[in-house]
Amino acid sequence: MSYRPRWDNGAWKVVCDVCGRQFKNDDLQLRWDGLMVCSGDWEPRQPQDFVHGVADKQVPPFTRPGQADVFAVVCTPITTQGIADYGQADCAKADINYGNLPVCTLEGSIAIPPTAVAGCAITNKQAPGLNDFLIG
Numbered sequence: 001m002s003y004r005p006r007w008d009n010g011a012w013k014v015v016c017d018v019c020g021r022q023f024k025n026d027d028l029q030l031r032w033d034g035l036m037v038c039s040g041d042w043e044p045r046q047p048q049d050f051v052h053g054v055a056d057k058q059v060p061p062f063t064r065p066g067q068a069d070v071f072a073v074v075c076t077p078i079t080t081q082g083i084a085d086y087g088q089a090d091c092a093k094a095d096i097n098y099g100n101l102p103v104c105t106l107e108g109s110i111a112i113p114p115t116a117v118a119g120c121a122i123t124n125k126q127a128p129g130l131n132d133f134l135i136g
Contacts, residue, residue: 016041 011024018041028036032045079088082096 006024008024008026011026013022014025014028014036015022016028016038017035018037021038023038028038029042031037031042073088073090075088075091077098079091080093080096081098082092082094
């Protein structure tokens, strides 16, 4: 029902906020979103707008604090020696040398960072001809 020119006491012309046609003020009604609309554009509010989700608790029912790390210090004959790179903290004793050193291999005796072994690396001055081995 669109606007028909007629005279109503105390009524005025208004425009529908949705379709833009002219109506009398008595023919429009306030919709849920705040728009003044005609009967053709009026619609009820979606019922799903009032549905609220249920909170999902992601917390376990009980918790315990984490256990402290326990480090067991194991002292071997090599780690009790007071020699640099062999003595281990809380095990090494000064002036102790049992003569238990790791066996140096050919790869470990070359002073190259990827293959050097602590206590076994030698320099080129100590091993003449080593450059021939490395290059050749």
